[in-house]
Amino acid sequence: MHKSQQDRSIKTIVTVAIAVVSISFTLLIATILYHEFSNTIRENATVSTREIVRQVNANLSYYINDIITVSGYARELAKQTTQYSTDTIEGKLKSILASRQDIVSLILFDMEGNKLFSTSQAPFRDAKDISSQQWFTRAIGGEGNFYFTGPHVQQLFPSQYPWVITYSQQISYTKQDGELGQGLLLIDMNFSAVSELCQSAKLGNTGYVYFIDNNGKIVYHPLQQLINSNIFNEDLEAVNNHIFGTFTSNFEGRERLTIIDTVNNCRWRIVGxxxxxxxxxxxxxxxxxxxxxxxxxxxxxxxxxxxxxxxISRPIKQLEKLMLSVENGNLSAPPHVGGNKEVAALSLSFGMMIQRIRQLMDDIVKSQEMKRKFELDALQAKINPHFLYNTLDSVVWMAEQGNTEGVIKMITALAKLFRISISKGHDIITLAEEIEHVRNYLIIQQTRYQGKFEFSIDLPEDLEKLPTIKLIIQPIVENAIYHGIKYLQEMGHIDITVSRRKPGAILIQIRDNGIGMDEETLDNILRFSASHLPDGSGIGVKNVHQRVQLYYGSDFGLEISSEMDVGTLVNIVIPEGNPLSQIKVEKK
Known part of the structure; x- marks a missing residue:
């Protein structure tokens, strides 16, 4: 016992020591790897996002240069008024609009706000109203410089109010008399090109790109409608504080990476x-x-x-497991455990003990089975002499009365009865033989109790050859006569019917109109505890039920129902066997 406790203590110490050292080393390596991988992912995410923003910036710069190229083409046309008519120049400008979806209008004004060339045929506002607008005033005096005016409602026409971004530049143009004059070129653009640039930038699942002007106001935002409706807020304060570069911040509960870059030529900033x-x-x-x-x-x-x-303790643990298995009833094979000499010897001794126990248990099982069979056979033998005594007593009485015909009838029926009962020592007979046996028994009893009862038997022809254990109906009929019909004042009836209950099962019904049984008596018989009944009723029932279950199993047996002054119904359920094979097996 002391050695076993010491062994468990050593096993626990070694297990804990190895586990602590190994787990500590594993956690240390995992922590270092997590820290390095986290930094690497953060750096790669920042670089990747910055590259996307720079690519959008490059595309926007390319687009702005394209607008500048369009303005250069318009400037050249403005200097060729002596070569081309106004309609021709406007036609060339309209052809530019026809090839592009992003340009809304392209117009040249003089310095007072009067239209010189236009791609739109709509009537314009007063020159004074046009020359007072921001895109006009900021371009005056800066010949050669161009300006982009952020999103605004363009008010060039009395009935049109497009939302545009305006390119404006003071240029020189040739008047009709050949002299050079100063004018102001306007190119209005919608948001289609800018929107495509922003939507093409994928910054994660919900990231986005937007533009602000040099005053920190939004030029374009993909969520502009939500911002205008106060459903979404943008962190413009942090953006204006950093102006340029990369930073992280927490806004409305989420950590965000913000990258700011300057857009060339238009004094805008792109924010990713x-x-x-x-x-x-x-x-x-x-x-x-x-x-x-x-x-x-x-x-x-x-x-x-x-x-x-x-x-070290494995052999003993294996032997302990085998002992537990034996304790739970597993005696299938003698246990054997390898290992050191002492454990092997102990295992061998234990195996010999298990073999001896298994042999003794087999002997006990066989002995109990034989004992039970002998008890049932003895009970059956007890019933038969009792019936023989009563029958012979009736024969003697009829002989004394000179009833020779009755004596012959009873002796003949008795001979047939015992011939089937003996059945050459076989326990299995056909249903036809079992029914013939009970018919002879009823003939004998009907002769003894003249005018006391009638009987009927219904056995379908296709069931006659089916096998059954013998003497299972007669004890039930005997109970019906002695404990039911015997006490009737009127005519008694016993009906025996054989049928199929379901595939694989045969139902034998014995119904009488005797005095019946009360609930307590029926309960005792149903539980087959008739040994304590004062009149011995149920002893044959118990014998039949036990023999049926002994041969066929617990799924078969007797079912009893009874009602006082109405009668009793006994159902005998047996399996439906092969008419030939089971009888042949029994004869062997």
């Missing part, structure tokens, strides 16, 4: 916003994998530690 939880989604996957690997390593470490610590 990406959310860190999306950029770092790879870290979550890495963390899940890392946790799984760490847990796997911990489990493997603990298992290995237990294997090492259990190496």
């Amino acid at each position: 916003v990406a959310f860190m939880d999306e950029l770092m989604s790879g870290l979550e996957q890495f963390t899940s994998v890392m946790i799984f690997l760490v847990l796997f390593c911990i489990i493997v470490t603990i298992l290995l530690a237990r294997v090492v610590s259990s190496w």
Whole structure:
């Protein structure tokens, strides 16, 4: 006992020591890997986002240069008024609009705000109203310089109010008399090109790109409608504080990476916003994998530690497991455990003991089965002499009365009865033979109790050859006569019917109109505890039920129902066997 406790203590110490060292090392490596991988993902996400913003900036710069090229073409046309008519120049300008969806209008005004050339045929506002607008005034005096005016409602026409971005530049043009004059070129653009640039930038799942002017006001935002409706807010304060570069901030509960870059030629700034939880989604996957690997390593470490610590005690543990198996009733094979000499010897002795126990148990089972069969046979033998005594007593009485015909009838029926009862020592007979046996018994009893009862038997022809154990109906009929019909004042009836209950089962019904049984008596018979009944009723029922279950199993047997002053119904349920094979097996 002391040695076993010491062994468990050593095993526990070794297991804990190996597990602590290995798990600590695993956690240290996992922490270092997590930290390095987290930094790498953050840096890569920042670089990737910055590159996307720069690409959008490059595309926007390319688009602005394209607008500048269009304005250069318009300037050249303005200097060729002596070569081309006004309609020709306007036709060339309209051809530019026809090839582009982003330009709304292209117009040249003089310095007072009067139209010189236009792609629109709509009537214009007063020259004074036009010359007072911001895009007009900021371009005056800066010949050669161009300006982009952020989103605004253009008010050139009395009935049209488009939302545009305006390119304006003071240029020189040739008057009709050949002299040079000063004018102001206007190009109005819609948001289609800018919108496509912003939507093409994928910064995670919900990141976006927007533009602000040099005053910090939004030029274009993909969520502009939500901003105007106060459903969405933008962190313009942080953007205006940083002006240029990369920074992270928390806004409305989410950490965001913001990258600001300057757009060439138009004094705008491009702002890229990406959310860190999306950029770092790879870290979550890495963390899940890392946790799984760490847990796997911990489990493997603990298992290995237990294997090492259990190496010495393993043979004894195996023997203990075998003993527990035997304790639970598993005596299928003698146990054998290898290992050191002492454990092997103990295992051999234990195996011999198990073999001896199994042999004794087999002997006990056989003995009990034989004992039960002998008890049933003895009970059946007890019933037969009792009936023989009563029958012979009736024969003697009829002989004394000179009833020779009755004596012959009873002796003949008795001979047939016992011939079937003996059945050459066989326990299995056909249903036809069993029914013939009970018919002879009823003939004898009907002769003894003249005018006391009538009987009927219904056995279908296709069931006659089916096998059954013998003497299962007669005891039931005997109970019906002695304990039911015997006490009737009127004529008694016993009806025997054989049928199929369901596929694989045969139902034998014995119905009488005797005095019946009360609930207590029926309950005792149903539980087949008739040994304590004062009149011995049910002893044949118990014998039949036990013999049926002994041969066929617990799924078969007797079912009894009874009602006082109405009668009793006994159902005998047996399996439907092969008419030939089971009888042949029995004869062997």
